[in-house]
């Protein structure tokens with residue numbers, strides 16, 4: 001599939017079901033039927049960035065900000081591990097309060113629980129990424145968000161596209177499994193640039209790719225924009241699976257927010273990962289990147305059971321291993 005073919009498929013809605021079915025087949029043949037569950041801890045919603053679409057942007061003065069201290073982060077991780085999670089994802093806003101030593105201490109303690117650790121804490125220096133890797137971090141998530149440089153600049157004031165790319169290259173060279181991804185349906189985003197996004201994932205040889213529809217947040221400059229389309233986001237995801245047969249692809253929470261069965265549909269259109277939120281509710285409700293995300297999960301064990309049952313209902317199995325990329 002070259003760029004023009006990707007564009008044509010994205011513009012033509014008459015063959016969507018075939019595309020989704022093909023992506024499902026490619027997923028089945030290359031990564032099998034098990035679904036990897038990752039326990040997501042949102043440990044701080046304080047952020048120095050000002051991304052126009054994000055509810056955590058520093059200009060949003062109405063956001064209720066919190067930080068979870070390192071002992072509590074470790075104990076949340078321990079609870080998640082005790083009910084079966086094999087990967088812990090540590091996510092936060094770009095909060096400089098947690099220095100390298102603190103992050104490393106948290107990683108070390110969680111790694112001693114015999115699980116994979118994924119970080120999703122934004123743009124850092126090469127040396128910081130290296131320090132986290134040395135103490136055992138396995139994976140890193142950093143979405144490119146969009147490869148349209150002009151759109152990137154409009155959406156992300158005071159940061160550079162070039163540095164984002166540099167961060168992804170640094171993470172790759174340090175031996176992380178690298179996750180990236182994009183938003184679908186940002187104002188002024190073109191189908192042409194979505195095709196470039198898919199080609200970018202391939203060129204980077206990303207190990208994981210997370211794709212979700214843009215959802216407008218009331219306390220951001222994009223409050224009056226329309227949501228991204230579920231079908232278009234699903235198609236970008238399906239095409240990514242077809243292009244990259246053996247990577248890990250999450251059925252993202254944003255998919256579930258704009259379609260009540262979104263994650264299951266995604267799992268049947270190329271995805272093989274789900275990231276249930278294991279953050280205690282008192283914090284989780286404050287971590288509002290976009291509205292609606294906190295209606296989805298309940299208490300820790302109940303949330304796990306619910307998603308396990310859904311996975312079994314579509315004849316898929318819950319993975320018992322760490323869920324690294326299959327090479």
Ligand code: 5AD
Nearest residue numbers: 053054143213214215216254289290
């Ligand atoms: N709608 C959908 N996804 C969003 N993200 C941030 N804001 C929004 C929004 N309004 C996504 C970004 C980020 C991830 C953690 O959440 O892609 O990388």
